[in-house]
């Protein structure tokens with residue numbers, strides 16, 4: 001995983017994004033290409049799609065799949081990561097799979113999921129799960145393994161048993177890494193959501209992308225892309241806020 | 251012991267798969283054996299090899315361009331800080347964006363052809379290559395730069411003797427991660443475009459309910475990606491031997 | 495404020511009886527015999543890697559000896575016990591917990607109720623000179639202050655034995671001297687049995703009744719060095735005396751031959 005540090009979307013961010021939008025608008029007005037519609041046209045299309053309920057319906061379906069896939073991925077991912085971190089047997093049983101699947105092009109498995117579940121939105125939730133699970137496992141595992149041995153020894157010197165050691169040392173020590181995993185995981189989850197929906201092309205924002213692409217409705221297409229980006233950014237901001245709330249001592 | 255446990259987990263997986271095929275959790279779920287047979291047949295007939303060649307063409311084109319353009323641009327971002335600060339914003343957005351959403355746009359612009367899927371591969375991988383080249387330059391230890399300055403190093407000397415070698419590990423890590431993203435993009439693109447490559451083979455088998463062939467192609471694709479990533483990791487290890 | 499040490503149990507003796515320990519092929523300790531008297535301040539010194547830490551952890555019950563045994567009071571050590579507290583070289587503070595919570599940690603693990611925990615922790619925090627810093631996080635403290643938190647945590651459980659592994663190694667010289675005086679003062683108030691591992695000859699002589707010199711790996715007891723300086727030593731200018739200088743020099747002569 002490349003080092004994607006928290007961006008400082010401060011003034012530079014505003015200027016950069018604002019500048020892009022202005023240039024884009026100008027190019028759109030000059031009609032350089034049908035693929036660069038003016039920002040205002042896209043905004044109007046977005047507003048219209050929002051007004052007639054298209055966008056809200058699609059987003060509701062998408063977010064439903066996102067939650068159905070991500071929540072189990074988070075819970076199971078953290079649990080598996082903790083188990084792998086604490087028990088060498090579990091670690092050796094699973095680390096080959098986790099490492100391989102962590103970087104595997106899991107999008108290839110979507111047709112398999114379709115074969116399993118049929119063309120249903122369950123496939124989308126399953127894709128979300130697949131995309132986010134492994135990064136959560138790996139980060140949790142790294143967090144547990146990174147616990148300072150001297151803290152463990154210190155707790156043992158006061159007579160800490162396995163449970164106390166886990167709850168009072170390993171877990172709090174792994175928490176920042178767990179939160180990082182959830183942050184990266186939720187971004188992956190949104191990617192899974194879009195890929196799954198585009199491939200089953202049945203419901204949600206992904207289906208809208210395919211539809212507007214097929215019908216050459218460029219402004220609408222951009223409006224949906226923007227919505228997807230918005231969901232991704234919001235999800236990652238939420239995860240970051242949770243991180244800050246839980247890991248204040250850093 | 252460790253090897254034994256890994257072996258156990260692989261055997262357990264195959265048994266689970268076999269069991270899943272036996273109990274018919276879904277009417278179109280082939281057994282591991284059927285999948286393997288189909289894979290052998292696909293290799294024998296050459297169908298999967300032709301498809302692989304086509305897919306690799308777009309992969310190499312897209313991923314190659316991502317490296318050729320992304321690394322220098324990332325380095326530039328690192329060396330010329332104002333460029334870095336601004337471009338960083340767009341990179342962050344591109345990294346957060348579910349890239350697949352751009353596929354319809356790319357198809358509309360470039361048509362249904364190999365170029366299209368190469369462009370998609372490029373868009374999937376270039377942000378990570380660039381970001382890591384940038385991060386690599388930014389993380390160069392200031393002490394090393396000071397040291398070189400103290401020895402009167404010229405600008406190019408500083409860049410080629412200090413900055414580039416320091417940034418290399420991160421650049422290579424970025425390239426490896428980008429390759430895995432490139433495969434994701436390639437497959438999504440081909441599954442959506444469908445007229446060529448491994449994606450077509452998967453979709454065609456699915457529409458003809460030849461699920462053993464479909465599973466075989468998916469398995470082949472995953473193995474191919476795994477092999478490519480492992481090979482790249484080896485190259486990386488070679489280049490970074492000094493890190494022990 | 496309640497005096498948390500009012501009911502301090504009397505100090506106990508420690509007997510290290512023929513302890514050997516190997517890590518794989520590395521023989522760390524061979525047949526080590528040490529008897530620490532009840533209420534004694536004993537230092538362990540020796541070349542790097544000779545097994546000082548291993549000896550201390552064996553006494554603490556954190557490492558099981560391959561041969562021989564350790565007796566603390568009337569308990570044969572088979573694991574960490576309630577008599578001992580350890581002060582660690584790297585402080586081993588929980589970075590996510592405040593000074594108060596860190597000082598309470600040992601009490602928490604031993605099941606002391608919250609209210610009593612808080613009160614006892616406040617008492618020891620004041621005793622080590624950190625009153626007012628209860629709500630600070632370790633990252634906000636200097637190295638010397640962090641180690642005071644480590645000491646407070648060790649004292650909070652009211653141990654009969656204090657085991658310290660180079661507690662002052664990463665603290666600057668001025669802070670260290672003040673800290674050493676505070677430690678002597680605390681020791682004379684509470685009379686615990688103390689085992690201190692150190693690299694500093696001055697420190698060993700300034701603080702201890704006796705200094706155990708370990709030989710290079712594999713560690714054995716090379717010599718036990720008596721320090722007949724009168725007490726109390728803190729603040730009495732002991733370091734400036736000829737007697738002190740002579741003792742340091744004698745210890746140095748022993749250690750130099752070991753190199």
Ligand SMILES: Nc1ncnc2c1ncn2[C@@H]1O[C@H](COP(=O)(O)OP(=O)(O)OP(=O)(O)O)[C@@H](O)[C@H]1O
Pocket residue numbers: 517518520521522541542543544545546547548549711
């Ligand atoms: N957990 C371990 N595994 C393997 N070898 C160890 C372990 N702990 C200690 N050793 C080895 O045992 C020997 C004694 O180690 P120990 O830490 O007790 O020495 P020490 O006297 O405290 O050294 P120092 O002065 O550097 O702190 C060393 O050679 C060390 O490498």
Ligand SMILES: [Mg+2]
Pocket residue numbers: 546547548
């Ligand atoms: Mg040591």
